Amino acid sequence: MRNDGPRNILRRSLQVRHVDAGSCNGCESELAAITGPVYDAQRYGLDIVASPRHADVLTVSGPVTRQMAEALGRTHAAVGQPRLVVSVGDCAAGRCPFRGSYAAGEGVAAVLPVDAHIPGCPPAPAEIVQHLRALMRGPGPGQTAGQRG
Amino acid sequence: MSAAEPWSQSGAPLTIREADAGELAGAVTAALAVGARYLTAAAADERAVGGGFRLDHVFRFPDRPGLDVLRVRLPADRPEYPSLTPVLPAVHWDEREAQDLFGITPLGHPDPRRLVLPDDWPAGLHPLRKDVPWNVHPPCAAEPGWAPRLAGGEGVVFMPVGPVHAGIIESGHFAFSLMGETILHLDVRLFQKHRGVEKILEGRPWADAGDAVERTCAACSASHQAAWCEAVEQLVDWELPARGVYLRTILLECERLYNHLNDIAAIPAGTGFAVAAMEGSVLKEQMLRLQGAAFGHRYLFGTIRPGGVVRDLPTDDIAELRRRLARLRVRLGRLAQRMLRHPGFVDRLQGAGVLSRRTALDLGAVGPSARASAVAQDLRVDRPYLAYRAFAPMVVTEQAGDVGARLRLRFREAEVSFELLDRLLHGLPPGPCRREAPGGAERAEGLGIGCNESPRGANVHYVQLRAGRIERYRIRTASFANWPLLMEAVPGNLIGDFPLINKSFELCYACCDR
Numbered sequence A: 001m002r003n004d005g006p007r008n009i010l011r012r013s014l015q016v017r018h019v020d021a022g023s024c025n026g027c028e029s030e031l032a033a034i035t036g037p038v039y040d041a042q043r044y045g046l047d048i049v050a051s052p053r054h055a056d057v058l059t060v061s062g063p064v065t066r067q068m069a070e071a072l073g074r075t076h077a078a079v080g081q082p083r084l085v086v087s088v089g090d091c092a093a094g095r096c097p098f099r100g101s102y103a104a105g106e107g108v109a110a111v112l113p114v115d116a117h118i119p120g121c122p123p124a125p126a127e128i129v130q131h132l133r134a135l136m137r138g139p140g141p142g143q144t145a146g147q148r149g
Numbered sequence B: 001m002s003a004a005e006p007w008s009q010s011g012a013p014l015t016i017r018e019a020d021a022g023e024l025a026g027a028v029t030a031a032l033a034v035g036a037r038y039l040t041a042a043a044a045d046e047r048a049v050g051g052g053f054r055l056d057h058v059f060r061f062p063d064r065p066g067l068d069v070l071r072v073r074l075p076a077d078r079p080e081y082p083s084l085t086p087v088l089p090a091v092h093w094d095e096r097e098a099q100d101l102f103g104i105t106p107l108g109h110p111d112p113r114r115l116v117l118p119d120d121w122p123a124g125l126h127p128l129r130k131d132v133p134w135n136v137h138p139p140c141a142a143e144p145g146w147a148p149r150l151a152g153g154e155g156v157v158f159m160p161v162g163p164v165h166a167g168i169i170e171s172g173h174f175a176f177s178l179m180g181e182t183i184l185h186l187d188v189r190l191f192q193k194h195r196g197v198e199k200i201l202e203g204r205p206w207a208d209a210g211d212a213v214e215r216t217c218a219a220c221s222a223s224h225q226a227a228w229c230e231a232v233e234q235l236v237d238w239e240l241p242a243r244g245v246y247l248r249t250i251l252l253e254c255e256r257l258y259n260h261l262n263d264i265a266a267i268p269a270g271t272g273f274a275v276a277a278m279e280g281s282v283l284k285e286q287m288l289r290l291q292g293a294a295f296g297h298r299y300l301f302g303t304i305r306p307g308g309v310v311r312d313l314p315t316d317d318i319a320e321l322r323r324r325l326a327r328l329r330v331r332l333g334r335l336a337q338r339m340l341r342h343p344g345f346v347d348r349l350q351g352a353g354v355l356s357r358r359t360a361l362d363l364g365a366v367g368p369s370a371r372a373s374a375v376a377q378d379l380r381v382d383r384p385y386l387a388y389r390a391f392a393p394m395v396v397t398e399q400a401g402d403v404g405a406r407l408r409l410r411f412r413e414a415e416v417s418f419e420l421l422d423r424l425l426h427g428l429p430p431g432p433c434r435r436e437a438p439g440g441a442e443r444a445e446g447l448g449i450g451c452n453e454s455p456r457g458a459n460v461h462y463v464q465l466r467a468g469r470i471e472r473y474r475i476r477t478a479s480f481a482n483w484p485l486l487m488e489a490v491p492g493n494l495i496g497d498f499p500l501i502n503k504s505f506e507l508c509y510a511c512c513d514r
Helices: A004-009 A026-033 A069-078 A125-137 B021-033 B089-102 B197-201 B210-214 B221-236 B242-269 B274-295 B315-340 B343-349 B357-362 B367-371 B403-426 B478-489 B495-505 B509-513
Strands: A014-020 A046-048 A057-061 A084-088 A116-118 B015-019 B037-045 B053-060 B067-074 B080-082 B105-107 B156-161 B173-179 B182-189 B446-454 B457-466 B469-476
Touching (some): A014 A026, A026 A057, A026 A125, B015 B021, B021 B053, B021 B080, B037 B089, B037 B446, B037 B469, B053 B089, B067 B080, B089 B105, B089 B478, B173 B495, B182 B478, B197 B210, B210 B221, B242 B315, B242 B403, B242 B446, B242 B495, B274 B315, B315 B343, B357 B478, B367 B403, B403 B495, B457 B478, B478 B495
Parallel strands (some): A014 A046, A014 A057, A057 A084, A084 A116, B015 B067
Antiparallel strands (some): B457 B469
16 A cells, blocks of 8 residues: 555654645635644644655645646655645545636546545635544554554 | 614626726726726626627726726737736736736736736637637647746846745745845746636636635635626625625624734744744634634535525523633733834834835735725725615724734734624524525526625625626736735845735735736
């Protein structure tokens, strides 16, 4: 399985870089809240980082607009291996009211390999934290549930 | 107004006046001379129904309740007219947008570069023309090739930023020309998030527009829903029940409040004043939770629909809502003291990102950005709608036009919103919160314009219906009006203050780009 490697390595900490690929700003508002005082995701080893070079996970929101496709691809390429891609919100999963228009795309999976999805319009901060933590807990090769980090 | 009185949105009709392309600049100059305020422009393609192109400019005159539409018809084979930008600079982006999306040329425009479409988009393909399919996908070039305008001279450094930013920020491209740390010039390439919202809406029955309209922008979602509903309600003469009017106004005020809390948290974050930023973000989260509990969605999606509001507030919830708002109000008051009495923090905001009153007026600034530069305008008072007709809020202004003025203004406006919300909740009339559509509404025809004061300023929806379906929909948001102000406010400031200045204008990319 493609994800076994990164999930095994990234068990204790997950550094997140986010790309807005055409959201309504709802997903950004909720993502920004996860490192705030209420949700405080850093206590789980989760953090938002400024550079894709520092990131383990690329989160992407929006349907991937025509104008953001190139920037998204380059940001993804700049994330070191192993890396994960997480689509955030319904638009990113292709359930966007603007899907397929002359300017909007079909969702993140149409342009990048997606490892996990966080559903919601927008997903609430607690749900985002929960999904990102689940990524850290995913069993690696040869692990059993009891060995999860 | 009395509690039982039905409420009509259609009391203020549109006046449509036709002009020749050559007379347009003169007609606009005359309108401005008597104090008319520019609200929106909208192009339309009428070639399929035997016409050419149509270009509407919408104004509000101070002495009339309705709106005025100045209409110019342009031939299908030569859609061009003398640019209005020299007499009305506020239209400079509207003209560039119509040039991209419709191929209508504003002759003599001072900056006719592309605005909305990417630079690798094929010339001559104008996606809002009716003969271009909604889902056309011309091939992309690997290098879109934007050439920003830069300052010249020895020692000037070019600093590109974006479209992907370092924080959790929307996408947009900035090109700074710097001398040392000082910004000489800023050029921006927005519309990276352009999703084709207006094209997607075409052809839909008016009743099916809600999911797209409310997702134009999460931060102004209630304002977008209300503007769409007002346009439709005007067209079909739909009266709202008094309770629906109050609840819709409550939703709009809640939206203003949580946005102001967000901005109040963002400004100290831009200076490294972490304690204040954290407290502000706690208050914003409390407001979002309150909205989720009371109205069913943290960002108020799906709350406002034609005829009223979707969900009623149970009586028990009202008392609890007022208590929670009162507690938030006290906490915000303490935060205001802590922030505005911090000499180091206040010093940092003073003189940063000054927008002069003259520039604000010339470029058509709206909302808090205009009011913080001593421009007293607010659609809630200037063109009262919904329950603002009975509960006119105080229009707050500040004089300095800097980051500090925009912050103080938001504290003061939040206070006004708390007061207004308490009065609206206290006076909430009984009865239904929504009324059924009048007969024949599904075949509605004509032009409706809905506008309201969003948290960022005037938000105008231009809705043309034909046989009950959307023929043309244009959304001109406060962020679209205000983005050009940023380019005027940053030169002379330090690059390190840019995030602070940018946050103080609180420009939304999603509803600018659409």
